[in-house]
Amino acid sequence: MSVTAAALAELIGAELVGDGSLPLDGVAKIEDAGERKVTFIANRNYLKYLPETGAGAVILASIPEGEEGRRSYLVTDDPYAGFVKVLRHFHPEPAKPEPGVHPSAVVAGDAVIAESASVGPLSVVESGAAIGERTVLLAHCYVGRDANIGADCFLHTRVTVRERCEIGSRVVIQDSAVIGSDGFGYAPGEEGYAKIPQVGNVVLEDDVEIGANTTIDRATLGCTIIRRGVKLDNLIQIAHNVDVGEDTVMAAQVGVAGSSTIGRRSMFGGQVGISGHIRLSDGVMIAAQSGVHKDFGPDRILGGYPAVEIREWRKNEAAIRQLPDLIKRVRKLEGGK
Amino acid sequence: MSVTAAALAELIGAELVGDGSLPLDGVAKIEDAGERKVTFIANRNYLKYLPETGAGAVILASIPEGEEGRRSYLVTDDPYAGFVKVLRHFHPEPAKPEPGVHPSAVVAGDAVIAESASVGPLSVVESGAAIGERTVLLAHCYVGRDANIGADCFLHTRVTVRERCEIGSRVVIQDSAVIGSDGFGYAPGEEGYAKIPQVGNVVLEDDVEIGANTTIDRATLGCTIIRRGVKLDNLIQIAHNVDVGEDTVMAAQVGVAGSSTIGRRSMFGGQVGISGHIRLSDGVMIAAQSGVHKDFGPDRILGGYPAVEIREWRKNEAAIRQLPDLIKRVRKLEGGK
């Protein structure tokens, strides 16, 4: 399995500096790497590990002074992309499960399962559901009545796709995510809350990835929609009738309340909360744990609770740190001690 | 499936204004509705969509000036309740699964399952458990030893009801919720933490609804109790020995720590946190993401971290926005520049 530094440089289109005949047999973190390992530096914070690393080769954007000649380098404008290619070289995609329906799965007679698809042990596929070419469902998955899953999807264990939900192609869903649970809607009445039927569905477009134990509620009417290329981390809540724009990324434990619209290419830190009926434009970035209670235009960088422009939030935070002292100064101005 | 506007008005007890013979074939959101659809306005924020909507009929509380005669109206004091009735008319409850135990389910010989109940594929019902009349368990559910589920409940896929928990009637549990996981209790000792046995259970009273992937821990001793009519959204954490009062509603990702008591008819926004051993009276409303660290009396509206009366919190927030300027003004008063 070993490969030369020169071959790896060619694989990723990097300039080789140093010994190209060096044999490398795997990838490692810079702190742990030994002489037959290749590692990478994409983030300047990791440059501090370079003088001490035992790695035989390092993928990076430029060689710091004093480090020349100490090991082999693969110099490239995008070390991270190079690292991913090398990683995939040493760790090829694991073999997919064999096509076919596991004998322990429970599949309705009128479900349409592509011949090249794989339905894992103890999975359930209900009546009218369809599963596309080369799609894999691992163990314990559930596909509800009339749900539709496209081609080349990968559902890890215990994924729930409820009735009438629509999943595109090349969608990855991590373990125990729930797609299509009922929206949280009740009408207050004299005898407590009456449940509002949630008759819509969830649409996941192509190339979406959904994290473990994330929940996406179906729409009251119409669709909750997660658009092409969106990546959602674990334990996220997406409420009914939310619309998440293309290529948006959300870190773990974010919550988006009902009927809000999130733009394209947005990035939300962990534990962010978005109120209901909010409209955020494209390219909005939100610091972790912030709470957004109103609409914002494109490309804003937000922080705080309630969230404001992050510069304003930082200014306010810095001012708060001066506040105990300020109170003393005002007391002095007032003639107090 | 089409029905006249006049018939819908009669169905919901509304006054018909406009063409009663108009044929309607479904419900739609006001932004999307075409001429054969009925829509509704319950929230004033949606009035802005009225001039542009293509809906044939609108359920609302009163017709704004200038909109008379432009379409049919169903005028009622409670447009939301009317909408729910119309929605149910066009989307009748889906047929329930057939009564009986699916042959792939694993059911203990001494479990007592009502004849009209339905136990879905690959579900497990342990020894001593009981399931009431007309209750439905979908696929992959788990009912632990000596657990008891009442009549007319609906458990979506993959619901866990652990040993000795008690579920009332007409309870709905969304996918992958966990009822009765161990409370988080350890006694620190010389060899690390020793687990405290969690020998209590969880009681869900009648008409409760529990969201997807929500977790409700069993009591150390006694019961964790969710009282009649409570509605919990997704990904909520209810710790051991918590008591949630009747008709209280919590949005997604709320966490309530151990032994706290929540009053009746309370409303918590998303991501709220409640410390342990807190007592909140009836009718408390809490803004999203707030953190409550002390007891509060009835009908308080709270916000912030630590949570205070919301008026006070808003006043403080407004003051913080003036703070950077205030610092400059004090410097000036001190004779600085």
Add this chain to the structure above:
Amino acid sequence: MSVTAAALAELIGAELVGDGSLPLDGVAKIEDAGERKVTFIANRNYLKYLPETGAGAVILASIPEGEEGRRSYLVTDDPYAGFVKVLRHFHPEPAKPEPGVHPSAVVAGDAVIAESASVGPLSVVESGAAIGERTVLLAHCYVGRDANIGADCFLHTRVTVRERCEIGSRVVIQDSAVIGSDGFGYAPGEEGYAKIPQVGNVVLEDDVEIGANTTIDRATLGCTIIRRGVKLDNLIQIAHNVDVGEDTVMAAQVGVAGSSTIGRRSMFGGQVGISGHIRLSDGVMIAAQSGVHKDFGPDRILGGYPAVEIREWRKNEAAIRQLPDLIKRVRKLEGGK
């Protein structure tokens, strides 16, 4: 099942004060306890219940004035530890499921399952996996390819242990936890985000406990590691390549972002968030809902967002409450009204 107060005192090494012949048949909360029950006071907040309790006996550290002679007391330096022993006396560990593989489970031919282990109904064990002596998997568990689970573990229902993860001995995992989901890593490119292969795994060392619906992501490279004795509550997110030190305890809904290192014997309140690439030393305590964005040394007590020393945070919070008044005072100093 009844036992005398004297026998219980001996069991827990407490001094008996009062009637040693008193028969006791169970444990109860101090608010609920009747005359044949023993209860305990470990937290001074519960002393207020003592005058009113109907308990026959109370485990506590010292008898308050005026309460002598009113009931039997078991006086001990560590009432909580005493209570746990008494609790275990009245509620012995429930019988474990019988050893063996349930006939409905799906187990690969080359999985190695100890003879004394128990694999529950409808569980799946993939090829190359190993399960140690006396370990119990309840219903619907999943053990991925080449995963390894040690001895004396207890996996509640629906636990997922993904491919190549390593679980030590005496590990407890609550229902629906996910161990080894893919880390959240993507490389931005011209055609949207490209998924970075997550080729590492998760290691749970001995005596760890993981809460219900908690998710622990596998490492991109190397291990995400949860060290000996760590206790994680429900709905927690641990991202890829995180390292949690021995005997650390985290309350529900905490999130730790990628590559952060948490020290030993730390305590995190609920809903705390830790940014990526942070290093926290041993013994750090963090108040609920705080957000930590930088490194901290040992034994710090932190609060707020961004988190600072808790004394500083409390001082700032107190100052904010004075701020609206301060603004008025400055206006007055400026000669305004």
